[in-house]
Amino acid sequence: MHATLPEHGLRGVYTLQGLLDLLDSEQPSQDMVDWVAKHFEIVTTTENLKSDIEKALPTEYLDIDPDDFQWKVAGEAGFGIMSTGLIFAKTCTRSGLHMFDYIEYPSLIRGGHNTYQVTARKDRVYAQRTHVHVLLALNEAAIIKHKEELAPGAVVLYDEENVSIEPYEGINFYNIPFSKIIEAEGLSKVMKNNIGLGASIAVLGMGISTLYGLIEEMFHRKGPEVIQMNQKAARAGYNHIMQNYRVVKHKPQVHSKDNIVVTGNDAISLGAIAAGCQIYVAYPMTPASAILHYLAATQKEHGMVIKHAEDEISVVNMVVGAGSVGARAMCGTSGGGFCLMTEGYGLAAMTETPCVLVNAMRGAPATGLPTWTEQADLRMALHASHGDFPRVVFAVSDVDDCFDLTVEAFNVAETLQTPVIILTDKYLAESKSSTAPFPTEVPIDRGEFSKENIGRYNLTPTGVSKRVLPGTKGVTVRSNSDEHDEMGHSSEDIDNRKIMMKKRMDKLKQMDVPAPYVYGPDDAPLTVVTWGSTKGPMLEAIRLLKKEGVEIRYTNLTHIAPFPKDFKAIIKDRKTMIIEGNQSGQMEGYIKEMTGMSFDHTYRKYDGRPFYPEELAAKIKEALR
Amino acid sequence: MSDDHTVQVSGDASTHTYDEGCAERKLTLKDLDAEKITWCPGCGNFGIFIAIKKAILNLGIDPSQFYFVYGIGCHGHMVNFLDVNGFEGLHGRAVPVAVGAKLANSRLKTIVITGDGDCLGEGLNHFVTAARGNQDITVVIHDNQVYGLTTGQTSPTSDKGFKSKSTPQGVIERPVNPLALALTSGATFVSAGFAGDIRQLQTLFEQALTHTGFSLLNVYQPCHTYNKVNTYDWFRDRVYKLDESTHDSSDFHNAVKLAYDPEKLATGVLFQAEHPSYEQDAKLTESIVGKGPNKEALGRLLENFK
Ligand SMILES: Cc1ncc(C[n+]2csc(CCOP(=O)(O)OP(=O)(O)O)c2C)c(N)n1
Numbered sequence: 001m002h003a004t005l006p007e008h009g010l011r012g013v014y015t016l017q018g019l020l021d022l023l024d025s026e027q028p029s030q031d032m033v034d035w036v037a038k039h040f041e042i043v044t045t046t047e048n049l050k051s052d053i054e055k056a057l058p059t060e061y062l063d064i065d066p067d068d069f070q071w072k073v074a075g076e077a078g079f080g081i082m083s084t085g086l087i088f089a090k091t092c093t094r095s096g097l098h099m100f101d102y103i104e105y106p107s108l109i110r111g112g113h114n115t116y117q118v119t120a121r122k123d124r125v126y127a128q129r130t131h132v133h134v135l136l137a138l139n140e141a142a143i144i145k146h147k148e149e150l151a152p153g154a155v156v157l158y159d160e161e162n163v164s165i166e167p168y169e170g171i172n173f174y175n176i177p178f179s180k181i182i183e184a185e186g187l188s189k190v191m192k193n194n195i196g197l198g199a200s201i202a203v204l205g206m207g208i209s210t211l212y213g214l215i216e217e218m219f220h221r222k223g224p225e226v227i228q229m230n231q232k233a234a235r236a237g238y239n240h241i242m243q244n245y246r247v248v249k250h251k252p253q254v255h256s257k258d259n260i261v262v263t264g265n266d267a268i269s270l271g272a273i274a275a276g277c278q279i280y281v282a283y284p285m286t287p288a289s290a291i292l293h294y295l296a297a298t299q300k301e302h303g304m305v306i307k308h309a310e311d312e313i314s315v316v317n318m319v320v321g322a323g324s325v326g327a328r329a330m331c332g333t334s335g336g337g338f339c340l341m342t343e344g345y346g347l348a349a350m351t352e353t354p355c356v357l358v359n360a361m362r363g364a365p366a367t368g369l370p371t372w373t374e375q376a377d378l379r380m381a382l383h384a385s386h387g388d389f390p391r392v393v394f395a396v397s398d399v400d401d402c403f404d405l406t407v408e409a410f411n412v413a414e415t416l417q418t419p420v421i422i423l424t425d426k427y428l429a430e431s432k433s434s435t436a437p438f439p440t441e442v443p444i445d446r447g448e449f450s451k452e453n454i455g456r457y458n459l460t461p462t463g464v465s466k467r468v469l470p471g472t473k474g475v476t477v478r479s480n481s482d483e484h485d486e487m488g489h490s491s492e493d494i495d496n497r498k499i500m501m502k503k504r505m506d507k508l509k510q511m512d513v514p515a516p517y518v519y520g521p522d523d524a525p526l527t528v529v530t531w532g533s534t535k536g537p538m539l540e541a542i543r544l545l546k547k548e549g550v551e552i553r554y555t556n557l558t559h560i561a562p563f564p565k566d567f568k569a570i571i572k573d574r575k576t577m578i579i580e581g582n583q584s585g586q587m588e589g590y591i592k593e594m595t596g597m598s599f600d601h602t603y604r605k606y607d608g609r610p611f612y613p614e615e616l617a618a619k620i621k622e623a624l625r
Numbered sequence: 626m627s628d629d630h631t632v633q634v635s636g637d638a639s640t641h642t643y644d645e646g647c648a649e650r651k652l653t654l655k656d657l658d659a660e661k662i663t664w665c666p667g668c669g670n671f672g673i674f675i676a677i678k679k680a681i682l683n684l685g686i687d688p689s690q691f692y693f694v695y696g697i698g699c700h701g702h703m704v705n706f707l708d709v710n711g712f713e714g715l716h717g718r719a720v721p722v723a724v725g726a727k728l729a730n731s732r733l734k735t736i737v738i739t740g741d742g743d744c745l746g747e748g749l750n751h752f753v754t755a756a757r758g759n760q761d762i763t764v765v766i767h768d769n770q771v772y773g774l775t776t777g778q779t780s781p782t783s784d785k786g787f788k789s790k791s792t793p794q795g796v797i798e799r800p801v802n803p804l805a806l807a808l809t810s811g812a813t814f815v816s817a818g819f820a821g822d823i824r825q826l827q828t829l830f831e832q833a834l835t836h837t838g839f840s841l842l843n844v845y846q847p848c849h850t851y852n853k854v855n856t857y858d859w860f861r862d863r864v865y866k867l868d869e870s871t872h873d874s875s876d877f878h879n880a881v882k883l884a885y886d887p888e889k890l891a892t893g894v895l896f897q898a899e900h901p902s903y904e905q906d907a908k909l910t911e912s913i914v915g916k917g918p919n920k921e922a923l924g925r926l927l928e929n930f931k
């Protein structure tokens with residue numbers, strides 16, 4: 001197809017198509033003419049450069065849209081699939097695409113099947129899709145397992161040598177002789193994935209220089225030699241495709257380049273930093289561990305105190321201790337750890353200690369499905385711990401929410417002096433999406449303080465006491481897990497009990513609960529309700545339905561408790577459907593409890609896998625029938 | 626905090642004012658009293674309570690600089706009797722509350738008032754871990770070898786054979802040894818006292834408080850009501866004071882030996898070692914409570930996600 005592809009590009013350009021693109025903004029020059037002569041054996045002049053390149057370009061292209069595709073790498077755990085996926089994801093965003101990624105991995109370190117899929121598009125992507133357009137299969141199992149996902153005309157990048165299956169009809173099987181390339185180029189075996197990355201980039205029309213840049217960042221600690229070798233590997237994969245196979249017709253259009261790529265866990269961590277969280281305490285548990293890892297790794301930058309405590313009981317009590325002397329404190333865990341935290345959670349409420357508790361849900365109960373997703377801790381979050389106390393529960397829906405609601409959680413916790421729960425799940429916690437960079441300046445409200453000796457639980461019309469902090473001279477600050485009076489002394493007095501219970505419960509009235517946003521036209525025949533991370537697949541499902549001319553109304557709950565007052569009104573008199581990620585319909589029951597309303601249709605999933613847009617679109621169409 | 630009663634979040638450190646050194650007003654023991662005491666007459670808690678108050682006055686540190694974290698049990702009721710900053714937590718969980726408070730404001734002198742059941746039963750893991758971490762807190766165990774508040778069940782320090790409501794035939798398990806446990810867990814200050822000797826208790830409490838790192842004061846405490854075995858007389862027959870002029874408190878193995886003495890109960894500082902506290906290693910010398918967000922750092926961190 002081409003002559004030799006140049007090892008060194010011309011101002012970041014390596015291909016004829018790339019040079020053609022460059023000619024959109026630059027005049028043809030002699031160095032361009034020399035370059036095409038040297039590397040592509042095209043003898044031309046500056047006048048004829050453009051038309052001669054056009055003539056030399058291939059005429060047959062892949063039927064894959066470089067502005068809307070899904071790429072997947074799959075293979076055995078322990079072979080760098082996660083870092084390979086991340087480099088590819090960032091190559092997409094730096095090429096100007098939006099992306100969303102979704103990873104699957106078993107709860108073990110070596111062996112087992114890992115996947116990393118990236119959905120890229122010219123506008124915001126909210127969820128992974130069912131159909132894969134380019135599959136980088138690192139072993140035979142990767143092809144067999146994902147056969148059904150391959151879109152017609154998809155490309156499978158594989159090594160013929162290690163695979164015994166016959167190519168599937170309608171699918172482009174592109175052979176990459178990994179070991180031969182490694183030998184020929186003098187590379188090391190660990191660079192195999194970079195060959196695959198180079199090949200993927202070539203197939204999808206993205207620029208090799210973007211990939212070069214990412215490899216450089218990734219290996220900058222290992223020195224220039226390692227960087228060069230890895231870039232060479234990428235280049236070899238890229239050349240192999242360009243010289244032997246059809247690729248997409250054009251490179252992706254540049255839509256926005258300044259996006260960040262973050263997981264839900266990253267976004268919660270960044271939200272905590274922005275909110276001025278002063279201490280984070282945790283005990284490792286998937287899928288919340290990455291918050292601990294990130295905040296600990298970046299501690300020198302943000303200066304937060306990070307503590308890996310002995311268990312989750314200790315975690316929550318440390319957070320309460322820190323909160324009780326006035327620190328902004330947060331902890332994170334998954335359902336099992338949250339179970340251990342429940343008594344301490346109630347302690348925070350009784351002592352009116354501000355703190356934020358993150359629960360990243362996974363398949364449950366018990367150890368459950370450690371690395372898979374579920375939305376089955378809702379009832380636990382709503383009812384955790386014994387007794388009546390004000391309950392504030394948020395469920396984040398996307399990475400922006402993870403950032404914003406973490407900031408809001410701190411403000412609510414401190415202004416109401418009560419614990420706030422943030423529910424997230426494995427799907428959102430560990431999936432990356434591209435989004436606009438988060439603000440570094442966020443609203444911070446720490447509530448009202450006093451230096452008078454007015455007692456920790458001084459009564460006010462709102463139920464929110466002025467906070468006095470230990471260390472203030474002439475003031476005794478007494479917090480008490482027993483029922484107590486204004487000064488914090490234990491009290492079993494009848495009137496006091498009623499006053500204090502009312503005081504705590506009244507605080508919730510100070511909270512502004514926004515009405516959930518409603519998508520879709522008002523006259524659509526069906527209103528669909530979801531909560532938390534199901535918003536992503538739902539927004540994608542709505543896109544799919546729209547293409548088929550199907551319109552629905554849709555709303556997603558993020559502020560779970562206190563429950564939005566006007567919820568019933570926004571549902572309107574339509575047929576209703578609720579979709580959630582648990583077996584028993586926890587949100588459905590809760591909404592019924594809050595509003596009395598029943599749903600006409602339900603769809604529940606609890607197999608550990610996230611919702612797919614195609615799946616939801618199909619269920620919604622069924623409901624509309 | 627500024628005068629309009631909001632915490633300044635823009636500044637680097639808390640604008641809280643601290644007055645260490647002697648309180649300007651002359652405090653008396655009575656000034657440290659809050660509510661009327663409800664312990665049984667003759668309870669060992671009285672002796673511990675008085676010793677603690679005396680130590681506070683004698684140390685000359687303003688009472689506002691102390692933070693007492695209480696467990697749940699008769700001991701924990703002290704939260705209502707002592708007019709000094711306090712936090713009464715959950716049964717067994719006083720230690721982590723204290724650790725968290727100290728991490729957040731390392732200028733507060735943080736003390737755990739706990740019981741044998743609270744600290745060595747329900748909360749044992751925290752005790753061991755805090756000792757291991759050399760967290761800069763003082764733990765006072767009111768060791769009455771029984772669950773007082775829940776009306777007399779066996780406790781982790783009850784002697785084998787102790788008959789109680791939960792073990793009418795006599796407890797089968799052998800007791801945990803709080804001193805040996807603290808020593809082997811890495812505590813850097815391990816001491817024992819007797820509720821019947823207020824003067825010595827006061828000194829021990831002062832020493833424990835001035836020690837940097839994890840300090841334990843285990844107090845042999847008679848429970849008049851629910852422990853008819855380990856009475857004042859029983860203790861008086863067994864306790865003796867370590868001779869400060871001959872006892873080498875840096876000798877770890879000797880301290881372990883003393884802790885395991887089957888006949889006698891040594892009181893005094895069994896062991897003390899100099900070792901950086903968790904807070905020192907973590908470079909926490911100030912309060913972090915008023916620290917605002919680091920916007921520049923956030924800006925830099927966001928760049929890495931591009
Ligand atoms: C989680 C929990 N379990 C049990 C109790 C009941 N409880 C209260 S105090 C106590 C035992 C107290 O014994 P100890 O710590 O020795 O204190 P003492 O009363 O002897 O001072 C128990 C079991 C509780 N409050 N919380």
Ligand SMILES: [Mg+2]
Nearest residue numbers: 740741769771
């Ligand atoms: Mg006891």
